[in-house]
Amino acid sequence: MDAKALWQRYQNWLYFHEGLGLYLDVSRMRFDDTFVDSLQPKFDQAFADMVALEKGAIANPDENRMVGHYWLRNPDLAPTPELTQEIAQTLEQIEAFAEKIQTGAIHPPRANRFTDIISIGIGGSALGPQFVAEALSPDFPPLKIHFIDNTDPAGIDRILTQLRNSLASTLVLVISKSGGTPEPRNGMIEVKKAYAGQNLEFSQYAVAITSVDSNLDKIAKAEGWLARFPMYDWVGGRTSEMSTVGLVPAALQGIDIRAILEGAKEMDDATRVADIKNNPAALLALSWYYAGNGKGEKDMVVLPYKDSLLLFSRYLQQLVMESLGKEKDLDGNTVYQGIAVYGNKGSTDQHAYVQQLREGVPNFFATLIEVLEDRQSPSPEIDPGVTSGDYLSGFLQGTRQALYENHRDSITVTIPQVNPRTVGALIALYERAVGLYASLVNINAYHQPGVEAGKKAAAAILDLQKSVIEVLQTEKSPLTLAEIAEKAGATEKIEAIYIILRHLYANQRGVVLHGNLGQPSSLKVSLG
Numbered sequence: 334m335d336a337k338a339l340w341q342r343y344q345n346w347l348y349f350h351e352g353l354g355l356y357l358d359v360s361r362m363r364f365d366d367t368f369v370d371s372l373q374p375k376f377d378q379a380f381a382d383m384v385a386l387e388k389g390a391i392a393n394p395d396e397n398r399m400v401g402h403y404w405l406r407n408p409d410l411a412p413t414p415e416l417t418q419e420i421a422q423t424l425e426q427i428e429a430f431a432e433k434i435q436t437g438a439i440h441p442p443r444a445n446r447f448t449d450i451i452s453i454g455i456g457g458s459a460l461g462p463q464f465v466a467e468a469l470s471p472d473f474p475p476l477k478i479h480f481i482d483n484t485d486p487a488g489i490d491r492i493l494t495q496l497r498n499s500l501a502s503t504l505v506l507v508i509s510k511s512g513g514t515p516e517p518r519n520g521m522i523e524v525k526k527a528y529a530g531q532n533l534e535f536s537q538y539a540v541a542i543t544s545v546d547s548n549l550d551k552i553a554k555a556e557g558w559l560a561r562f563p564m565y566d567w568v569g570g571r572t573s574e575m576s577t578v579g580l581v582p583a584a585l586q587g588i589d590i591r592a593i594l595e596g597a598k599e600m601d602d603a604t605r606v607a608d609i610k611n612n613p614a615a616l617l618a619l620s621w622y623y624a625g626n627g628k629g630e631k632d633m634v635v636l637p638y639k640d641s642l643l644l645f646s647r648y649l650q651q652l653v654m655e656s657l658g659k660e661k662d663l664d665g666n667t668v669y670q671g672i673a674v675y676g677n678k679g680s681t682d683q684h685a686y687v688q689q690l691r692e693g694v695p696n697f698f699a700t701l702i703e704v705l706e707d708r709q710s711p712s713p714e715i716d717p718g719v720t721s722g723d724y725l726s727g728f729l730q731g732t733r734q735a736l737y738e739n740h741r742d743s744i745t746v747t748i749p750q751v752n753p754r755t756v757g758a759l760i761a762l763y764e765r766a767v768g769l770y771a772s773l774v775n776i777n778a779y780h781q782p783g784v785e786a787g788k789k790a791a792a793a794i795l796d797l798q799k800s801v802i803e804v805l806q807t808e809k810s811p812l813t814l815a816e817i818a819e820k821a822g823a824t825e826k827i828e829a830i831y832i833i834l835r836h837l838y839a840n841q842r843g844v845v846l847h848g849n850l851g852q853p854s855s856l857k858v859s860l861g
């Protein structure tokens with residue numbers, strides 16, 4: 334396409350949201366009008382599905398749940414007056430709590446105010462809060478947030494060591510919708526022990542964000558924690574940033590949560606429009622469908638050209654991949670759907686993997702995120718008439734152009750600045766795009782059956798570990814792996830037993846391995 338035609342295509346397809354100052358450019362996705370027309374019936378269905386979802390249909394049939402994250406930013410849309418009221422009241426409670434914490438009206442027993450937060454949670458109970466903290470937390474927040482988002486002992490130690498001298502003024506948020514996920518549970522237990530180690534009464538520092546009557550909720554209630562905030566079954570983990578999960582940590586850091594909600598609401602209004610060309614989420618879904626042939630054949634590389642948006646790709650990874658990565662469609666057919674997402678930030682990645690994007694295997698499409706405002710103050714000149722921001726902007730355009738010239742497609746999302754409104758709008762944009770795309774490919778975007786399989790397998794390994802220890806406790810002489818497996822009634826699990834024992838041995842957990850560690854059949858095992 335010559336320059337003139339390309340400029341025309343750019344103008345034809347450019348989407349602009351005036352209120353948010355947000356642009357979306359899909360002109361560098363090479364679909365033609367015939368392709369767009371061919372998808373119109375699927376889009377008609379997708380728009381209709383979305384209307385039903387917003388009205389409270391059971392859009393997550395396997396779990397028999399409504400899907401209501403859109404109500405969080407516009408409570409009047411909730412299907413019952415009770416829900417509308419509950420959403421509004423919870424928001425007020427969050428704000429009141431944050432204010433009391435920040436002013437010291439609620440303070441820890443041995444300090445006049447809280448200075449830090451440990452946020453314990455995983456997946457949707459961590460990624461949104463992490464993304465928002467990185468994007469929006471002020472340089473000197475009223476409370477500084479630290480995350481424990483795994484069951485890695487060294488990772489937990491790192492946070493607890495950093496906070497060793499300020500634990501007495503550190504608030505702990507335990508965030509888990511189900512209230513039973515092992516990683517946050519382990520984190521909570523370890524953190525609780527650390528507080529006990531400093532003679533601090535954990536309940537006076539702890540806040541639970543979880544479903545009413547979950548295991549976590551019961552513990553928090555029984556122990557009299559500082560506060561409990563409800564999480565709703567009609568909000569999925571990966572779409573929970575605008576529920577208590579995201580809003581409590583954000584408010585505590587002094588982030589304007591009403592502005593996040595407002596930005597999301599404005600975007601929700603824009604993405605409700607049943608017209609592909611005038612709906613930015615539909616334009617994204619169309620582009621994704623085009624890029625991957627409706628089968629996820631191309632990966633989505635997300636490159637925000639702004640350091641504070643670094644975690645956007647990680648956030649999107651869960652939103653997109655946990656929602657769209659499905660074996661079965663809604664009719665039970667095996668479809669193996671999904672879109673792989675990765676990325677960090679521009680122009681940093683220019684010096685890492687953009688070489689492959691430009692010249693290597695063409696198995697992706699890029700999403701470039703542009704932020705118009707360089708910084709909040711005037712920029713010094715690096716060269717005469719040129720600033721660092723000009724370089725960043727130039728690198729973005731350069732990458733977009735270089736990719737296009739080599740037949741690599743890209744989408745560009747442009748926002749005026751990174752602020753609570755635009756961050757809320759970005760989240761809402763992608764939530765809706767995922768929902769629409771799921772309808773286009775006829776899958777349930779709101780369940781995650783695959784994760785359960787991994788959780789079950791992990792639980793089975795921990796059960797096996799118990800059986801192996803029991804076998805070793807009843808045997809006086811060292812045993813081979815085969816003997817242990819047989820006595821544990823798990824001959825087919827000998828490899829897992831070897832890996833369990835190697836881990837216990839490496840951590841001085843009372844297991845001794847004699848023989849060549851690299852030759853499992855030579856090993857004899859005993860309790861030391």
Ligand SMILES: O=P(O)(O)OC[C@H]1O[C@](O)(CO)[C@@H](O)[C@@H]1O
Pocket residue numbers: 455456457458508509510511512513514517570571655781784
């Ligand atoms: O908030 P919870 O219930 O601890 O779950 C954490 C995460 O685990 C998952 O259920 C599975 O990975 C995610 O969907 C969820 O965000």
